[in-house]
Amino acid sequence: MGRILLTLGLLIGFSRAAGVASFAVVVHPSNPITSLRLRDLQAMFGGVTKQWEHGPKVVLIERQPESPSFRFLMGRLLNTSASEYKRNLASIEFKGETPVTLKVLNSEATACKYMFYVPGAIALVETGSLSTPECSQLKVVRIEGKLPAEDGYRLR
Amino acid sequence: MSYLRKHVLVAVLALAALLASILGTRSLQQAITGCRDLYRVDTIGSQMESDLEYQAQESRRSFFYALAITDPNDQLPYLYEGHAATVQLAEAIERLRHLAPDMTGFADQFERVWRVYERERDEIVARLLEGDTAAAIRLDQQRGQPAFATAMRELRALKSRLEVRARQESLQVDQTLKRSAVGLGAFVLCTLLIVALLSKANHDRRVALESLHANNLVLAEARRMEQQRASVLEMVSKHASLSRTLTEIVEMAPQSNARAGAAIWAAAGQFLHFQVAANLPQELTEVLRQLSLSRTDETSGPSGEVEVRRSVLPRTSGLEVSESRVLHDAGGRVIGMLQVFAPGQDAAVRANVLDQMAHLAAVGIENTLLYERLAFQAQHDTLTELPNRLLFQDRVQQALQLARRHRKKAALLWIDLDRYKQINDTLGHRVGDEVLCEVGRRLKGCLRESDTVARVGGDEFTVLAHDVNSPADADLVCSKILTALSRPMLSGEHAVTVTASIGVSIFPEHGQDPIALMRHADLAMYMAKHHGGNAHNLFSPALGDSMHKRLQIEQELIAALEHGEFTLHYQPLTDRTGRLAGLEALLRWTNATLGRVSPADFIPIAEEMGLIQNIGDWVLRTACDAGARWLGAGLEVPNIAVNVSAVQFVAKDLASIVKRVLTSTEFPAGKLVIEITESALMNNIEQTLEQMAALRDLGVRFAIDDFGTGYSSLSQLRNLPVDCLKIDRSFVKDLDSSGSGSTTLVRGIIGLAHSLDLEVVAEGVETQEQLTLLGAMGCDINQGFLLFKPMPAEEIEKLLVTQPDTRVDDVLSLA
Numbered sequence: 001m002g003r004i005l006l007t008l009g010l011l012i013g014f015s016r017a018a019g020v021a022s023f024a025v026v027v028h029p030s031n032p033i034t035s036l037r038l039r040d041l042q043a044m045f046g047g048v049t050k051q052w053e054h055g056p057k058v059v060l061i062e063r064q065p066e067s068p069s070f071r072f073l074m075g076r077l078l079n080t081s082a083s084e085y086k087r088n089l090a091s092i093e094f095k096g097e098t099p100v101t102l103k104v105l106n107s108e109a110t111a112c113k114y115m116f117y118v119p120g121a122i123a124l125v126e127t128g129s130l131s132t133p134e135c136s137q138l139k140v141v142r143i144e145g146k147l148p149a150e151d152g153y154r155l156r
Numbered sequence: 157m158s159y160l161r162k163h164v165l166v167a168v169l170a171l172a173a174l175l176a177s178i179l180g181t182r183s184l185q186q187a188i189t190g191c192r193d194l195y196r197v198d199t200i201g202s203q204m205e206s207d208l209e210y211q212a213q214e215s216r217r218s219f220f221y222a223l224a225i226t227d228p229n230d231q232l233p234y235l236y237e238g239h240a241a242t243v244q245l246a247e248a249i250e251r252l253r254h255l256a257p258d259m260t261g262f263a264d265q266f267e268r269v270w271r272v273y274e275r276e277r278d279e280i281v282a283r284l285l286e287g288d289t290a291a292a293i294r295l296d297q298q299r300g301q302p303a304f305a306t307a308m309r310e311l312r313a314l315k316s317r318l319e320v321r322a323r324q325e326s327l328q329v330d331q332t333l334k335r336s337a338v339g340l341g342a343f344v345l346c347t348l349l350i351v352a353l354l355s356k357a358n359h360d361r362r363v364a365l366e367s368l369h370a371n372n373l374v375l376a377e378a379r380r381m382e383q384q385r386a387s388v389l390e391m392v393s394k395h396a397s398l399s400r401t402l403t404e405i406v407e408m409a410p411q412s413n414a415r416a417g418a419a420i421w422a423a424a425g426q427f428l429h430f431q432v433a434a435n436l437p438q439e440l441t442e443v444l445r446q447l448s449l450s451r452t453d454e455t456s457g458p459s460g461e462v463e464v465r466r467s468v469l470p471r472t473s474g475l476e477v478s479e480s481r482v483l484h485d486a487g488g489r490v491i492g493m494l495q496v497f498a499p500g501q502d503a504a505v506r507a508n509v510l511d512q513m514a515h516l517a518a519v520g521i522e523n524t525l526l527y528e529r530l531a532f533q534a535q536h537d538t539l540t541e542l543p544n545r546l547l548f549q550d551r552v553q554q555a556l557q558l559a560r561r562h563r564k565k566a567a568l569l570w571i572d573l574d575r576y577k578q579i580n581d582t583l584g585h586r587v588g589d590e591v592l593c594e595v596g597r598r599l600k601g602c603l604r605e606s607d608t609v610a611r612v613g614g615d616e617f618t619v620l621a622h623d624v625n626s627p628a629d630a631d632l633v634c635s636k637i638l639t640a641l642s643r644p645m646l647s648g649e650h651a652v653t654v655t656a657s658i659g660v661s662i663f664p665e666h667g668q669d670p671i672a673l674m675r676h677a678d679l680a681m682y683m684a685k686h687h688g689g690n691a692h693n694l695f696s697p698a699l700g701d702s703m704h705k706r707l708q709i710e711q712e713l714i715a716a717l718e719h720g721e722f723t724l725h726y727q728p729l730t731d732r733t734g735r736l737a738g739l740e741a742l743l744r745w746t747n748a749t750l751g752r753v754s755p756a757d758f759i760p761i762a763e764e765m766g767l768i769q770n771i772g773d774w775v776l777r778t779a780c781d782a783g784a785r786w787l788g789a790g791l792e793v794p795n796i797a798v799n800v801s802a803v804q805f806v807a808k809d810l811a812s813i814v815k816r817v818l819t820s821t822e823f824p825a826g827k828l829v830i831e832i833t834e835s836a837l838m839n840n841i842e843q844t845l846e847q848m849a850a851l852r853d854l855g856v857r858f859a860i861d862d863f864g865t866g867y868s869s870l871s872q873l874r875n876l877p878v879d880c881l882k883i884d885r886s887f888v889k890d891l892d893s894s895g896s897g898s899t900t901l902v903r904g905i906i907g908l909a910h911s912l913d914l915e916v917v918a919e920g921v922e923t924q925e926q927l928t929l930l931g932a933m934g935c936d937i938n939q940g941f942l943l944f945k946p947m948p949a950e951e952i953e954k955l956l957v958t959q960p961d962t963r964v965d966d967v968l969s970l971a
Contacts (some may be wrong), residue, residue: 057286073406101287103285103286105229105232106229110229110232113232114902117235117239118282118286120282120286
């Protein structure tokens with residue numbers, strides 16, 4: 001775990017120095033999931049998947065629209081706009097389906113704190129925040145089998 | 157309490173204290189442990205209050221705050237605070253386990269129910285954060301609140317347990333504290349006792365140390381005194397000045413009393429004179445300096461006199477005589493006094509110091525007196541206490557230097573008593589010694605104080621007279637001395653009269669140094685004595701020459717016999733008919749340096765030097781040998797006369813020597829005539845008679861030589877075994893036909909001799925008139941140059957060959 005964080009730290013440092021933004025997917029430490037496919041991730045944030053396989057309800061943690069992680073979520077992961085995304089989520093609720101639980105939090109730290117209390121929460125945070133005390137206790141999930149520091153990581 | 161008991165008691169108390177301290181310490185330890193437990197329980201209790209309950213309530217409160225709002229961004233800080241409180245609560249439980257392991261079970265129980273509450277709360281929080289506030293509230297009411305209440309109950313139960321335990325601990329601590337108090341009390345008591353005993357022991361030790369210190373001081377003092385004593389004795393042994401030695405001693409006075417001073421008097425003559433003082437006021441020292449104490453005998457001592465004068469001391473100094481010691485020498489004679497002075501109110505002095513001072517002072521003074529005495533004796537005659545030869549020479553040396561510097565004269569007198577030996581022999585040595593002392597006193601009485609009288613030998617005195625202007629002054633002194641000595645001296649029942657012979661030498665005429673002056677004065681004295689004594693004689697260079705000659709004779713005479721320098725000449729004697737009537741052996745000495753020396757010059761010297769014995773033996777043996785040889789040759793040998801000195805006669809073995817010579821040479825004793833002078837005969841008449849009797853027994857004949865010059869007693873002459881009288885040549889020389897005194901004397905001697913049936917020989921017959929007169933007066937035998945001169949043995953032998961036909965007339969005609 002420590003080695004992973006060290007690698008992440010180095011990668012983050014390198015990415016920042018190179019001017020490249022990188023994002024990590026974090027979950028509650030009690031969450032048994034270790035790796036997600038990109039498609040699964042898109043399904044969770046797109047409101048398609050609303051429950052973890054082990055049971056708990058998926059709670060989406062997002063930042064304000066102007067934050068880098070939200071822009072990355074919209075632009076790179078879901079390939080949509082904020083308004084389209086809101087509309088899509090609203091349509092799910094209007095259809096009578098189980099509504100998507102989504103919490104918009106003010107900062108990366110708050111997001112991490114939040115996730116600590118909610119076992120089914122998942123968030124996309126900047127890899128630079130992983131070293132903060134609030135985020136360090138969360139679990140970083142492999143995307144397509146790769147951690148953020150590894151080559152071929154897709155959330156950059 | 158004995159030393160051993162004290163230490164046993166200390167040991168017992170120490171053991172008791174040790175036990176008490178162990179018990180007390182253990183109790184105290186238990187009490188401390190109890191206190192710690194109590195404290196821990198209290199701490200835990202308070203932690204329950206401050207940590208567990210507070211954190212639990214805080215956690216709950218934060219939860220409620222979060223529950224009251226809906227925005228997760230606002231909820232999260234409260235939830236986070238609540239989570240922190242929960243973490244702290246967990247830590248508090250862990251501390252509780254650690255502090256009170258026995259309460260672990262209760263802690264575990266509490267934690268268990270708290271975990272239940274936490275799980276419920278987390279679920280409620282999750283609902284709340286997910287936005288389902290209603291479900292969260294409902295869930296809290298249904299499950300959260302009961303779980304929290306359960307947890308609180310467990311917490312209160314735990315607290316109650318802790319309080320009970322704290323009370324038990326408190327009671328236990330109270331008991332333990334009581335026990336420890338008792339133990340500590342016993343410990344303190346024992347410790348106090350030990351401290352008291354140790355204090356006492358320390359006090360004793362301090363006292364002992366002080367005593368030891370005092371002893372050390374005494375020892376140091378003793379060592380110091382010993383060093384001082386050694387120092388003083390070293391000074392004494394090195395003959396340091398008396399004042400220096402005594403100063404060293406009086407400076408020891410403060411050791412007897414810090415405020416004491418001392419003074420010492422030492423013997424000089426009949427008085428004790430002040431020597432030194434130390435630590436005394438100047439005015440007192442001056443007063444003491446004036447005190448000359450009478451040197452009385454041992455029993456009274458001088459202290460009585462000091463006692464009388466003691467009254468003056470307080471007036472001058474305020475001091476008192478603390479102690480005084482009269483100092484004695486080994487013979488018990490008073491030789492000094494030591495006085496120690498101290499203030500009246502503090503007059504005690506240490507006796508041992510005083511004794512040492514007195515002893516050292518006595519040693520120093522006695523040594524000095526002894527040294528002075530020895531020095532005096534080294535330079536003075538012990539009998540008369542006059543300077544001896546050594547000191548006299550020194551005085552003369554100094555006097556000569558002064559005289560030389562001031563161009564003055566000095567006279568040296570050599571005085572020898574006439575016939576002093578007779579006084580000694582006849583009246584004994586005691587009288588002789590008294591005479592010498594009286595002579596010394598009279599000599600001093602005749603001289604000035606500055607002049608020196610010395611005794612330089614048995615009966616020899618010398619005088620050094622300064623500032624003599626001329627020999628006449630010396631004559632005056634000599635006359636004065638002779639007059640003084642001529643007065644009879646009373647020694648017991650004897651009245652002794654002595655005369656003296658005095659020789660005088662004058663500086664600078666007669667010598668430049670003491671030795672020369674003394675030798676010349678001695679020579680001059682000798683001449684005075686030679687001329688009969690009771691006279692004085694001034695040295696002259698001519699006298700010196702004769703003495704020089706005498707010295708040469710002395711030197712050459714020693715080896716003369718050994719070198720065969722002596723010869724015998726024989727002078728024939730003739731009877732009235734002119735026929736040969738005898739031979740007189742006459743000694744002749746021919747020396748390579750001195751030439752022919754007259755017997756009149758060397759015989760007295762030989763007698764004085766003790767050589768006459770051997771020379772006389774040689775003469776006797778040579779004469780007898782020649783006579784025997786002539787007899788052996790068939791010649792008619794007349795009597796041979798050999799002169800024997802008084803010294804030979806005094807020697808007791810003359811008879812045996814003569815006998816041995818006669819035996820060895822086989823010369824008939826009846827032909828040997830021994831001639832002895834009248835004066836020699838009369839000087840030792842008894843001893844001479846004894847010798848003559850022995851010789852007479854051998855058959856030897858005797859002739860009295862130089863008859864008429866001595867003081868023969870006619871009555872003794874009658875008893876002497878003498879065969880012949882030889883009239884001294886001085887009478888023969890003055891013979892004349894006018895009937896002078898000498899003619900009368902010669903006639904009387906011839907008549908006397910004939911009346912005693914003795915032959916008469918006239919010596920020194922040099923003229924026909926003398927021969928005729930002697931013949932007319934009936935002289936039996938003549939001897940002189942008119943008839944025969946002394947001649948060597950060879951010529952005598954020729955004469956003897958022709959003797960039967962030889963008469964004086966023939967010889968004269970031959971001559």
